[in-house]
Amino acid sequence: MPTDDDRAHERETSNFQTFRECLSDATIRKLAIQPTKAKKSNKKNKLGRKNAIKPVVVTQPKSQHGEEGEQDTNNDAEGLADFTDYLASEIFSSFPPDLRLLSHAAVKEDVALKERYTDPLPNHIVEALVAPLPPSVPDSLTSYNVVPSSSDVANFLAPVLSAYCAAVTAPPPIWISTRTTYCELCLREWIPLTYHHLIPRAVHAKALKRGWHTEDVLNSVAWLCRACHSFVHGVAGNEELAREWYTVDLLAERDDVQKWVRWVGRVRWKSR
Known part of the structure; x- marks a missing residue:
């Protein structure tokens, strides 16, 4: 014990x-x-x-x-x-x-x-x-x-x-059941993860009003390392993320994201 x-x-x-x-x-x-x-x-x-x-x-x-x-x-x-x-x-x-x-x-x-x-x-x-x-x-x-x-x-x-x-x-997120053991973009394992709202919460109301998404997918999340999470929010604003880049697969199709994950995926920590 x-x-x-x-x-x-x-x-x-x-x-x-x-x-x-x-x-x-x-x-x-x-x-x-x-x-x-x-x-x-x-x-x-x-x-x-x-x-x-x-x-x-x-x-x-x-x-x-x-x-x-x-x-x-x-x-x-x-x-x-x-x-x-x-x-x-x-x-x-x-x-x-x-x-x-x-x-x-x-x-x-x-x-x-x-x-x-x-x-x-x-x-x-x-x-x-x-x-x-x-x-x-x-x-x-x-x-x-x-x-x-x-x-x-x-x-x-x-x-x-x-x-x-x-x-x-931070308290455990309600999406803890979807948590992965690796970043869903750079695929690094055993690295601290954060949850990224694939449809940013700030534009949920607009996404519903304009018909971009239905309510059942508004709280979809991706589990990303902190570096990839920051990068995603740096390449597009909330509305563009909600309209165009609302799944991990769509994000992974971007040239800049592909270049980024190839680079950051080589950042490996040593055992402490």
């Missing part, structure tokens, strides 16, 4: 994986290449927004001579995985125990804990969590051009911390 220590270890391991995904998503957004103006395609299912996120290229830290190191594009995913894994370990290890073990059950039982780690996190809480970070964290973030200076670390980590707290304290 699992002991309390065993359960605490499992919770901390699961929370670390969630935090690593939140940090990875934020890092990818910071390092994403801004695309040039896209040409229109005649094929409807090839359309994408002009500001669609492109796969990232991790910039190597500068050498002692001030020159940027070269990195083969095929190694970008592996380099990002190693960088994020190391950074997540350094940051997560500095958290107080109550944050490392945060859960929905914990905040239900402890009102003070819920108020302390509410989403979004208050500035004074973020500052208190960032203060004990080892010097390697701001050094790494600035070396890889994720933040311009060490004074920007708190601003960068604030939404990461808020996303982590929101994720680990």
Whole structure:
């Protein structure tokens, strides 16, 4: 029978994986290449927004001579995985125990804990969590051009911390029975998953009124890793997602999605 220590270890391991995904998503957004103006395609299912996120290229830290190191594009995913894994370990290890073990059950039982780690996190809480970070964290973030200076670390980590707290304290979704063990786009297994409303809730009323969908399919969801979830919302607005990209198969037909999943699918975490 699992002991309390065993359960605490499992919770901390699961929370670390969630935090690593939140940090990875934020890092990818910071390092994403801004695309040039896209040409229109005649094929409807090839359309994408002009500001669609492109796969990232991790910039190597500068050498002692001030020159940027070269990195083969095929190694970008592996380099990002190693960088994020190391950074997540350094940051997560500095958290107080109550944050490392945060859960929905914990905040239900402890009102003070819920108020302390509410989403979004208050500035004074973020500052208190960032203060004990080892010097390697701001050094790494600035070396890889994720933040311009060490004074920007708190601003960068604030939404990461808020996303982590929101994720680990969220109640089980009503669609838990449809949960998969892998991201339905990039197919990575044993990675923290989020549920994506294939027909965004913000346009449910419009979808019914205009006859885009019937009520029985409004709550259809796909289980996606955090990176793929963010990418999907970056390539199309809510109305376009509801009208044109309302199934995993339709999303997977897009050229930009195919390019993305080929790249992000190579981002593999090492065992902690």
